[in-house]
Structure formats: C-alpha cells, structure tokens
Amino acid sequence: MAMRDDQEGDVGPEEVLDGLDPEFLDGHSVEELSDYLDSGRSPRNPDIENSPGCLIALDALGRLRSATWAMLEAEAAEDRGRDDKWIKNVMDNISREARAGRDIPITSVDPEVRLTVTEGSVRGLIRAAGDGVGGAIVGRVRLDGDVTVPGEPISIDVTASGVFGRNLLELAREMRAVIGASLREHTELNVTSIDVTIQDVHTQRTASTEVPR
Amino acid sequence: MDARSPLSDASDGILASRAADGDPAAFEALMRRYGPMLRAYAVKVLGSNDEADDVVQESFINAWNHVAELADVTVVRSWLMRLVSNKAIERLRRRKYHRDIADWDAPGPARNTPERQVEASMQMRALSDALGRLPAEQRECWVLKEVGGLAYADIAEELDLPVSTVRGLLSRARRALLKDMEEWR
Numbered sequence: 001m002a003m004r005d006d007q008e009g010d011v012g013p014e015e016v017l018d019g020l021d022p023e024f025l026d027g028h029s030v031e032e033l034s035d036y037l038d039s040g041r042s043p044r045n046p047d048i049e050n051s052p053g054c055l056i057a058l059d060a061l062g063r064l065r066s067a068t069w070a071m072l073e074a075e076a077a078e079d080r081g082r083d084d085k086w087i088k089n090v091m092d093n094i095s096r097e098a099r100a101g102r103d104i105p106i107t108s109v110d111p112e113v114r115l116t117v118t119e120g121s122v123r124g125l126i127r128a129a130g131d132g133v134g135g136a137i138v139g140r141v142r143l144d145g146d147v148t149v150p151g152e153p154i155s156i157d158v159t160a161s162g163v164f165g166r167n168l169l170e171l172a173r174e175m176r177a178v179i180g181a182s183l184r185e186h187t188e189l190n191v192t193s194i195d196v197t198i199q200d201v202h203t204q205r206t207a208s209t210e211v212p213r
Numbered sequence: 214m215d216a217r218s219p220l221s222d223a224s225d226g227i228l229a230s231r232a233a234d235g236d237p238a239a240f241e242a243l244m245r246r247y248g249p250m251l252r253a254y255a256v257k258v259l260g261s262n263d264e265a266d267d268v269v270q271e272s273f274i275n276a277w278n279h280v281a282e283l284a285d286v287t288v289v290r291s292w293l294m295r296l297v298s299n300k301a302i303e304r305l306r307r308r309k310y311h312r313d314i315a316d317w318d319a320p321g322p323a324r325n326t327p328e329r330q331v332e333a334s335m336q337m338r339a340l341s342d343a344l345g346r347l348p349a350e351q352r353e354c355w356v357l358k359e360v361g362g363l364a365y366a367d368i369a370e371e372l373d374l375p376v377s378t379v380r381g382l383l384s385r386a387r388r389a390l391l392k393d394m395e396e397w398r
Contacts, residue, residue, distance in 0.1 A: 013395065014395070017391055017392065017395045020388050020391065029384075030384065030387055030388065030391075031380065031383070031384055031387075034383075034387060057391075060391050060394065060395070061387075061391070063394065064340075064387075064390055064391060064394055065359060067336060067337070067340050067394065068340065068359055068360060069360075070337060071337040071340050071341055072250060072253045072254060072257070072360065073250065073253075074337045075249075075253040075256070075337075075341075076249035076250040076252070076253045077249070079249040079252060079253065080249050082249075086248070086266060086269070086270055087241060087244050087245070087248070089270055090244060090270050090273045090274055090277075091237060091241060093270075093274050094237070094240070094274055094277040094278075095277075095278075096235065096237060098235070098278070099233075099234065099235025099281070100235070101235075120234070120235045123234050123235065123236075124235075124236070127231065127234075127236060131219070137219065137220065137222065137223045137227055138227075138231070139223075139226070139227040139230040139231060140230035140231070140233070140234060141234055159227075159230060160227075161223055161224060161227045163222075199226075199227075200223075200224045200226065200227055202222045202223055202224060202227075203222065204222055
C-alpha cells in the first residue's frame with residue numbers, strides 16, 4: 001500500500017499500459033474498464049474517473065476501439081474497387097417470387113380466362129411512378145383493402161424521401177398525381193385515396209454514402 | 214444497377230422498406246453500401262478471405278429472406294452485422310469440430326494483397342498485423358465482441374466455451390493489442 005502511495009501522481013502511460021496491472025488501476029481491472037467504456041461511462045463511476053491510471057487505460061481502450069473501426073473502414077474502402085461478381089451471385093440466389101403478395105384480378109376479354117397481376121408488381125409500378133418525380137425516392141408501399149375483389153375500395157399508402165431543398169408538400173402532391181395516373185392507366189383498382197408521407201430528407205450526393213469521409 | 218443509382222442517396226430505412234416490399238434494386242443498394250464493411254469484419258473474425266466472401270453472400274441471402282420481418286428498418290446496419298456474426302460463428306463451430314477430430318490447422322491470418330497495403334495507413338496495418346498475430350480464439354472473441362457487439366454470454370454460448378474462458382481470451386487479446394498499440398505511438 002505504501003508503495004502504491006509513492007507512485008500515485010506520477011504514474012505514466014508506459015507503466016499503466018505495460019502490465020495493465022490492477023496496482024496502477026487503483027484496484028480496477030482492464031475488463032471492468034472495458035465494460036465501463038461499453039456502457040458509455042454511464043452511470044458515472046467517480047472512483048474510476050478520479051483515478052489517473054484508469055483514465056490512461058480508458059483512453060487507450062477508446063483509441064483501440066476507434067482504430068479498429070477506422071481499420072475496417074479503410075479495408076472496406078479498398079475493397080470497393082473489387083468486381084461486382086459477389087453482388088451478382090447474391091442477386092441470382094434470391095427469390096423474387098417470395099414478395100409477390102396477393103393476386104389482383106384484371107378483366108379478361110375471354111370470360112373463361114382468369115387474369116391477375118401480383119400485388120408486388122403493382123408496388124413496383126407505384127415505386128417507378130413515384131421515383132420518376134424529381135427529388136423523390138419511394139420507400140414502403142401499402143395497398144389497403146381487399147385487392148382480390150374487383151371494384152373494392154383501395155387506399156394506397158406510400159412513404160418517401162424528399163431531396164433536401166425541395167418543397168416537400170409540393171413533392172408529395174406531385175407524387176400523388178403521378179401514382180394515381182399510373183394506377184388508372186395500368187390497373188383496374190378502385191383507388192379511393194393515395195397518402196404520401198415524406199418520412200426522410202436525403203441529400204443528392206455525387207457518390208454514394210459508401211465513400212468514406 | 215449503377216453504383217451511382219439515385220437509390221444510393223436513400224437512407225437505410227427507405228432501402229430496407231423497399232427491399233421488404235420486394236425491390237431488388239434497393240436491396241442491391243444496401244449490398245453496395247454495407248457489403249465491403251461486412252466483408253472486412255468477416256475477414257477479421259475468420260482470418261480468411263474466401264470464407265468471408267461466402268459468409269457475406271450467405272448473410273445477404275438471409276437478409277433478403279427476412280428483411281420484411283425487421284421491426285425497425287433504421288437499424289439495418291447492426292442487423293446485418295448480427296447476421297454476418299451468426300454466419301461467421303457457424304463457420305467457426307464447424308472449424309472447431311474439425312480441429313477437435315483431426316487436429317486440423319486453422320488457416321493463417323488473412324494477409325492483405327500488396328496493392329491494398331499501399332492505401333492503408335501504417336497504424337491500420339499495424340493493428341491489422343497485431344490482430345493477425347493473436348491466437349485464433351483470442352482474435353475471434355475479440356472481434357465478435359468489439360466489432361460485432363456480441364455479449365460475453367453470447368460468444369460463450371455460440372462457441373461452446375465457458376464464460377470464464379471467453380473473459381480470459383478477451384482479456385489476453387485486449388492486453389496484447391493495447392501493448393502493441395502503445396508501441397505505434
């Protein structure tokens with residue numbers, strides 16, 4: 001104990017980090033400090049926060065953590081130049097039918113022939129129409145009502161992102177108009193309402209978010 | 214899809230919602246956004262580039278199948294990390310099984326190709342090398358905990374190790390890395 005008292009006040013990073021000995025950490029273990037860091041140093045532990053040794057170790061643990069993420073980001077950035085083969089592999093192996101949704105009947109000239117389009121394809125139609133409005137990116141699309149019965153009232157609910165700087169009210173209005181026109185042209189749905197909720201604002205980047213800052 | 218598709222401007226939440234609705238283009242945009250980072254993570258856990266590719270691809274196929282069940286579409290990144298962690302752990306378990314029955318040699322730490330190393334800063338490389346020098350189990354535990362955000366108990370359960378062993382492995386990994394890091398300064 002007397003020895004520790006002698007060293008208090010002039011404990012340096014080398015001593016603390018060389019052995020990470022609880023002796024220099026005022027009785028705390030590195031593991032405990034790592035858990036404390038994980039918790040965002042909250043609730044505040046004055047015993048740790050007032051220990052010079054602990055603060056040195058916490059600082060080092062924090063630097064190790066940021067260095068780790070920086071390393072992964074750097075390696076990810078180098079990796080972006082790689083070919084797209086892996087993306088194609090995945091795209092070839094996913095099932096698009098899984099999201100087809102309900103079957104929506106359409107009138108056939110031959111009463112013996114039953115024609116349908118999938119809910120998924122109507123969602124695709126809505127996305128294409130909405131995305132066509134400058135500055136808009138469609139998000140989720142819902143068709144509320146029984147689309148499997150001809151003539152049933154259907155309400156359309158769409159979330160979207162608007163580009164920064166655009167009048168969002170006007171954007172939503174334009175989207176509603178083009179979506180309505182597209183549905184009238186390509187489907188027989190009895191659309192009673194179209195709600196567009198702008199839930200996000202995005203910026204137009206020259207490159208994607210993938211490029212690290 | 215071009216890397217500069219307008220979709221690349223969209224938030225994770227918008228892309229995940231569209232993917233849940235069945236839009237392959239939005240899913241592809243998510244793959245471009247997070248694939249490289251997830252691969253770098255998998256390489257660190259597994260210490261192997263080839264297996265990391267498989268793990269990331271399998272994880273994305275899994276993601277497509279389950280994205281509609283994702284309750285909060287704004288946490289896509291951590292959800293994807295978790296999917297990759299799970300797939301990587303499957304590999305580690307299989308490897309461990311082989312190691313037990315045949316004293317199988319685990320692949321050595323992944324080495325970056327020379328052209329990749331040019332871009333990486335000295336410190337990143339030093340950390341990467343330090344990680345590569347750790348015994349496999351220490352590296353696996355440390356990366357799963359620090360990057361994957363897994364809890365001690367989860368790592369212990371997934372790797373069939375006592376929690377005390379996981380704590381010990383993590384503690385040794387941490388000491389070794391902290392010590393190495395001090396030498397870069």
